Amino acid sequence: MASPPPYGRVWNFSAGPSVLPVSVLEEVQRDLLNYGGTGMSVMEMSHRSKDYDKIITGAEATLRRVLDIPSNYSVLFMQGGGTGEFAAAYLNLFASKAVREKQRQLGRPLSCDYLVTGTWSKGGMKEVRRLGGHPRVVFDGVGEASYTGVPPVNEWRLGKPEETAFVYYCDNETVHGVELPPDAVVDAVDPSVPVICDMSSNMLSRPINIGRFGAIIAGAQKNMGPAGVTLVIVRRDLLERDDDSSDAVRNLPSVLDWSYFDSTGSMPHTPPTFTIYVCGLVFKWAEEQGIRELERRREARAKLVYDEIDAHPEFFRGRVDRAYRSRMNLVFNLPTPELEAQFLAEAARRNMVQLKGHRSLGGIRVSLYNAMPQEGAETIVAFMREFYANNR
Amino acid sequence: MASPPPYGRVWNFSAGPSVLPVSVLEEVQRDLLNYGGTGMSVMEMSHRSKDYDKIITGAEATLRRVLDIPSNYSVLFMQGGGTGEFAAAYLNLFASKAVREKQRQLGRPLSCDYLVTGTWSKGGMKEVRRLGGHPRVVFDGVGEASYTGVPPVNEWRLGKPEETAFVYYCDNETVHGVELPPDAVVDAVDPSVPVICDMSSNMLSRPINIGRFGAIIAGAQKNMGPAGVTLVIVRRDLLERDDDSSDAVRNLPSVLDWSYFDSTGSMPHTPPTFTIYVCGLVFKWAEEQGIRELERRREARAKLVYDEIDAHPEFFRGRVDRAYRSRMNLVFNLPTPELEAQFLAEAARRNMVQLKGHRSLGGIRVSLYNAMPQEGAETIVAFMREFYANNR
Numbered sequence: 001m002a003s004p005p006p007y008g009r010v011w012n013f014s015a016g017p018s019v020l021p022v023s024v025l026e027e028v029q030r031d032l033l034n035y036g037g038t039g040m041s042v043m044e045m046s047h048r049s050k051d052y053d054k055i056i057t058g059a060e061a062t063l064r065r066v067l068d069i070p071s072n073y074s075v076l077f078m079q080g081g082g083t084g085e086f087a088a089a090y091l092n093l094f095a096s097k098a099v100r101e102k103q104r105q106l107g108r109p110l111s112c113d114y115l116v117t118g119t120w121s122k123g124g125m126k127e128v129r130r131l132g133g134h135p136r137v138v139f140d141g142v143g144e145a146s147y148t149g150v151p152p153v154n155e156w157r158l159g160k161p162e163e164t165a166f167v168y169y170c171d172n173e174t175v176h177g178v179e180l181p182p183d184a185v186v187d188a189v190d191p192s193v194p195v196i197c198d199m200s201s202n203m204l205s206r207p208i209n210i211g212r213f214g215a216i217i218a219g220a221q222k223n224m225g226p227a228g229v230t231l232v233i234v235r236r237d238l239l240e241r242d243d244d245s246s247d248a249v250r251n252l253p254s255v256l257d258w259s260y261f262d263s264t265g266s267m268p269h270t271p272p273t274f275t276i277y278v279c280g281l282v283f284k285w286a287e288e289q290g291i292r293e294l295e296r297r298r299e300a301r302a303k304l305v306y307d308e309i310d311a312h313p314e315f316f317r318g319r320v321d322r323a324y325r326s327r328m329n330l331v332f333n334l335p336t337p338e339l340e341a342q343f344l345a346e347a348a349r350r351n352m353v354q355l356k357g358h359r360s361l362g363g364i365r366v367s368l369y370n371a372m373p374q375e376g377a378e379t380i381v382a383f384m385r386e387f388y389a390n391n392r
Numbered sequence: 393m394a395s396p397p398p399y400g401r402v403w404n405f406s407a408g409p410s411v412l413p414v415s416v417l418e419e420v421q422r423d424l425l426n427y428g429g430t431g432m433s434v435m436e437m438s439h440r441s442k443d444y445d446k447i448i449t450g451a452e453a454t455l456r457r458v459l460d461i462p463s464n465y466s467v468l469f470m471q472g473g474g475t476g477e478f479a480a481a482y483l484n485l486f487a488s489k490a491v492r493e494k495q496r497q498l499g500r501p502l503s504c505d506y507l508v509t510g511t512w513s514k515g516g517m518k519e520v521r522r523l524g525g526h527p528r529v530v531f532d533g534v535g536e537a538s539y540t541g542v543p544p545v546n547e548w549r550l551g552k553p554e555e556t557a558f559v560y561y562c563d564n565e566t567v568h569g570v571e572l573p574p575d576a577v578v579d580a581v582d583p584s585v586p587v588i589c590d591m592s593s594n595m596l597s598r599p600i601n602i603g604r605f606g607a608i609i610a611g612a613q614k615n616m617g618p619a620g621v622t623l624v625i626v627r628r629d630l631l632e633r634d635d636d637s638s639d640a641v642r643n644l645p646s647v648l649d650w651s652y653f654d655s656t657g658s659m660p661h662t663p664p665t666f667t668i669y670v671c672g673l674v675f676k677w678a679e680e681q682g683i684r685e686l687e688r689r690r691e692a693r694a695k696l697v698y699d700e701i702d703a704h705p706e707f708f709r710g711r712v713d714r715a716y717r718s719r720m721n722l723v724f725n726l727p728t729p730e731l732e733a734q735f736l737a738e739a740a741r742r743n744m745v746q747l748k749g750h751r752s753l754g755g756i757r758v759s760l761y762n763a764m765p766q767e768g769a770e771t772i773v774a775f776m777r778e779f780y781a782n783n784r
Contacts, residue, residue, distance in 0.1 A: 010431030014438045017665055025425050025433055032421040033414070039402030039743065041417055043618040043670070046406045046746050079471040079620065080647040083661035087645035132642040221662055226435040228471065228620040228664030250524040251643055253479035255472040269475035270613055272620030272664065273409055278435070351431065354438050 003375060004351065011376045014354035015174045015329055015367040016201065017221040022371075024281045042277045047270050055273075056266065059280030066204065066287045069233060070211050076232040076258060077266040077276050082120065082200045085217035085230055086127035088256040089168065089196045093214075094133075095248040097240040098194075099165045109134070110165040113158055113193075115185065116140040117324075118147040118173030119360070120198060125168075131251070138167070142321075147176035149321030153188050161190040166214055169195070172202035174222075175358040177331035177365070178324050186212040194238060202328050203231070204286050205370055206295040214238055215258075222328070223286075223370045225279035228272045234258055286370065294370055301368045301377040302327040308384045315388055317363075333363035340364060343387055352380055395767060396743065403768045406746035407566045407721055407759040408593065409613040414763075416673045434669045439662050447665075448658065451672030458596065458679045461625060462603050468624040468650060469658040469668050474512065474592045477609035477622055478519035480648040481560065481588045485606075486525075487640040489632040490586075491557045501526070502557040505550055505585075507577065508532040509716075510539040510565030511752065512590060517560075523643070530559070534713075539568040541713030545580045553582035558606055561587070564594035566614075567750040569723035569757070570716050578604040586630060594720050595623070596678050597762055598687040606630055607650075614720070615678075615762045617671035620664045626650055678762065686762055693760045693769040694719040700776050707780055709755075725755035732756060735779055744772055 005011060005022070012019040035042045038051050045052045060075045069075060078084065090112065093099050103110050114125040114135045128135045138156050141147045158167065167189045172179040179202060186195050186209070194214020203216075204223040210216065215234040221227035239259045241249065254260055260268045286294060306325060309316040309332055317333040320326070334340045340363055347355055357363035368377060397403060397414070404411040427434045430443050437444045452467045461467060470476065482504065485491050495502050506517040506527045520527045530548050533539045550559065559581045564571040571594060578587050578601070586606020595608075596615040602608065607626040613619035631651045633641065646652055652660045678686060698717060701708040701724055709725040712718070726732045732755060739747050749755035760769060 005431075007425045008429075008431060009426055012432050012436055014436065014441075017436055017438060017662065019436050020433065022425070025435075029421055029424040032424065033399045033417050034401055037400075039397075039400060039745070040404050041412065043417075044404055044406065044409055044411050046409060047619070048751075049406075049746065079473070079476070079664075081471070081661045084471070084645070084647040087647065091645075127646060130642065131645065132639075219662065221665075226664075226666045227439070227662045228667050247524075250522065253476065253483075253523065253645065253648060254519055255476040255479065256645060256647075269473045270409065270611065270619045272471075272618070272667065273613075274618045275620050275664065275667065353431070354441065359440075 010351040010353050011379055012354055013352060013365070013367050013372070013380070015358070015365055017227045018367060018369050019371045020225070021282065021285045024278065024285055027281055028278060043274045045273060047267060047273050052273060055277050055280055056271070059276055059283055062280060062283040062287055066283055066291055067208060067210060072236050073210060074234050074236055074239065074262045076234065076261040077271055078230045078232055078261055079228065079255065079272055081219040081227070081230055082198055082217065083123065083127070084256060085198070085232065086124040087131060088232075088258065089124070089166075089215065089217060090128045090131060090133055091248070091252040091256060092258045093166050093194070093196070093238065095241060095246065095252055096238050097242040098238055100242060100246070100248065102162070102165070106163060111136045111159050111163055112165045113138045113167040115156070115167070115169035117150060117170060117178045117180070118176035120173055120175070120200070121168070121170035124170065124198060147173065147178055148319050149178060149324040150180065150184070156188060158189065161192050164193050166194045166196050170198040172199070172326050172328050174201045174329045174367070175360060177320050177326040177329045179326035179328065180324065182206065183209060183212065194235070204291070204294065205298045205328065207291050220275065220279050223282075225282045226275050228275040229279055232258060232261075297374065298327045298368065298370070301372060301374060302330060304377045304381050305330050305366055305368070305384075308381050312388055312392070315392055316384065328367060328369060330366040330368065331357055331361065331363060337362065339391060342391070346387065347380070347383060350383060352383065402743040402745050403771055404746055405744060405757070405759050405764070405772070407750070407757055409619045410759060410761050411763045412617070413674065413677045416670065416677055419673055420670060435666045437665060439659060439665050444665060447669050447672055448663070451668055451675055454672060454675040454679055458675055458683055459600060459602060464628050465602060466626050466628055466631065466654045468626065468653040469663055470622045470624055470653055471620065471647065471664055473611040473619070473622055474590055474609065475515065475519070476648060477590070477624065478516040479523060480624075480650065481516070481558075481607065481609060482520045482523060482525055483640070483644045483648060484650045485558050485586070485588070485630065487633060487638065487644055488630050489634040490630055492634060492638070492640065494554070494557070498555060503528045503551050503555055504557045505530045505559040507548070507559070507561035509542060509562060509570045509572070510568035511750075512565055512567070512592070513560070513562040516562065516590060539565065539570055540711050541570060541716040542572065542576070548580060550581065553584050556585050558586045558588050562590040564591070564718050564720050566593045566721045566759070567752060569712050569718040569721045571718035571720065572716065574598065575601060575604065586627070596683070596686065597690045597720065599683050612667065612671050615674075617674045618667050620667040621671055624650060624653070689766065690719045690760065690762070693764060693766060694722060696769045696773050697722050697758055697760070697776075700773050704780050704784070707784055708776065720759060720761060722758040722760065723749055723753065723755060729754065731783060734783070738779065739772070739775060742775060744775065
């Protein structure tokens with residue numbers, strides 16, 4: 001049996017906000033009333049102070065090292081979560097010089113292409129429709145709109161490159177447990193078309209070929225830190241504007257304006273200072289582990305649980321095609337809703353919590369983010385085995 | 393001599409993010425790795441969990457009691473700070489049924505009225521222009537656009553009520569140190585026109601006649617908690633829409649949509665969970681003090697410093713008309729920039745920090761928010777006296 005977590009803590013399988021490294025929480029706790037001899041909490045520090053400047057520029061520098069972010073990409077810390085970026089991605093791209101020039105050449109509005117693999121990519125597409133845009137559906141699930149994987153590339157209905165402002169997808173769907181293999185989308189898209197990717201829920205869990213993306217957006221509250229900060233990594237040429245009085249820019253509030261954040265060091269207004277500080281500590285932790293080691297661990301944790309699922313597929317009923325199974329959010333059903341309720345109740349009694357599937361799907365969802373130790377995965381697998389033995 | 397702050401802390405006169413109550417920070421610290429026996433940090437808690445639901449609904453309930461918020465007002469916790477709400481106020485009002493009906497009756501677009509008392513009200517107006525709106529300038533400073541007070545009401549160029557969507561102002565200007573007396577604006581505006589007020593920097597420092605406002609917006613990072621959450625208190629009838637497919641709604645991203653936040657309990661997406669939790673603790677602290685006691689203390693602290701300024705007005709050079717001097721941000725210059733630099737350096741050596749005036753004005757800014765004890769005001773006044781004696 002694996003040793004229990006420290007401080008009377010539970011095994012926290014929440015899909016997000018989710019478990020953070022204990023060493024990061026300890027450091028936050030230690031410095032809460034007096035950070036590094038400044039005589040104040042980071043919460044109480046002016047965002048324009050030298051002390052805070054070190055924190056935010058340090059966080060960016062660490063992240064750049066961890067993810068090997070090329071120098072022609074900007075790193076922005078924004079607010080509004082993934083949902084804010086659903087709007088921002090569309091509004092900023094259509095306000096960019098690149099897209100506006102392409103549109104002038106075409107002589108009519110460009111489309112934007114959405115790969116729909118679950119709730120979050122669908123949400124991104126819905127926001128574009130809400131804002132008056134006309135996204136093209138490259139695909140919407142597999143077969144009858146069931147989000148169990150990705151159709152073969154030759155069935156993707158991508159627009160012509162000269163008619164397409166960008167291609168958008170979500171790298172990992174937390175609700176449906178669908179994750180794309182690295183580079184699956186950038187390999188399929190013409191290099192002239194920027195690929196915009198929502199990596200909210202698997203960011204920092206494996207290396208990324210950032211140079212192949214137009215922009216990566218990610219809410220912090222899975223692998224990066226507390227909820228309330230959103231990371232944007234964007235190729236600088238996409239930030240250029242040719243006309244700041246255009247209708248496209250007029251639809252873009254300051255708080256969603258990537259160019260404005262870029263030109264002000266993410267401070268067109270007060271940033272979520274403390275949340276960025278905690279993210280910086282998580283980035284430092286990630287650097288200490290190493291991104292390849294984090295990838296190795298994510299594969300090892302997920303394999304443990306999937307092996308148990310695959311050993312008894314009639315009992316642990318996975319939905320997702322093996323090629324697209326998420327390493328972050330492992331979803332399955334049990335034979336009956338009663339067994340699922342029993343599973344959750346017995347797990348909770350053993351200090352394993354937040355395992356309930358998303359309300360739209362029911363069932364069980366085991367989220368295994370970076371900060372979940374291997375012992376946590378071992379503990380739930382031991383429980384799954386026992387539960388199977390007692391209830392099959 | 394007043395006793396020094398605990399934990400080796402300094403006297404923190406930051407204009408924001410700013411000092412928080414020590415007892416709140418102690419509670420945050422104590423519960424950081426295991427909140428209330430849940431076995432996890434609040435940072436790690438699903439926003440959909442029962443434990444977190446108690447935190448966010450508790451925060452709202454406490455705030456409603458502290459400020460005596462009428463039941464026909466909604467309380468929203470959003471992101472994007474005051475700057476986000478500059479856009480949101482304009483976009484939501486112009487998407488509302490009330491404004492759209494009034495506009496149909498008038499047969500042409502309504503205007504919106506801006507009282508410009510300093511940087512932040514000007515920022516609110518600029519954001520409306522950016523978004524293609526045409527705000528009317530009710531006044532822009534006193535005399536030659538100097539932000540030292542407010543012109544007499546009979547000089548305000550308010551629009552006709554039937555032509556005006558709303559009147560907007562900022563209750564306290566942190567940069568220029570201008571604060572309006574309670575009800576000064578609502579008394580001057582026709583009751584049929586909603587007044588929208590930015591109270592980011594003096595919220596919770598005195599009672600508010602909320603029932604006289606259309607909406608109050610406030611970034612948290614002064615009297616309410618850490619940066620990263622924005623409070624909106626809005627009269628419910630202004631949230632009604634008659635046509636969700638209108639162009640007005642199409643310009644309104646989900647993350648700025650008051651109605652969407654209202655209908656989802658501030659959770660159209662993951663809220664800044666930890667920041668809201670800390671705000672809830674500050675609300676509880678404010679309730680324990682009592683809003684009238686907080687008002688009494690703010691007046692007492694500010695009087696101490698202003699009395700010293702007024703004793704030597706040729707040395708401590710205040711800019712603002714007495715009737716409009718801020719109780720939150722007390723700004724003054726010294727006779728020379730050299731003396732100002734010396735003042736800041738000597739103050740820092742005595743553990744009084746973040747006293748530098750805003751970069752646009754220079755000079756000294758003494759911010760005295762709720763969490764600044766009377767001893768802090770006494771300490772800086774003692775220092776001012778000594779500095780005057782040594783350098784007059």
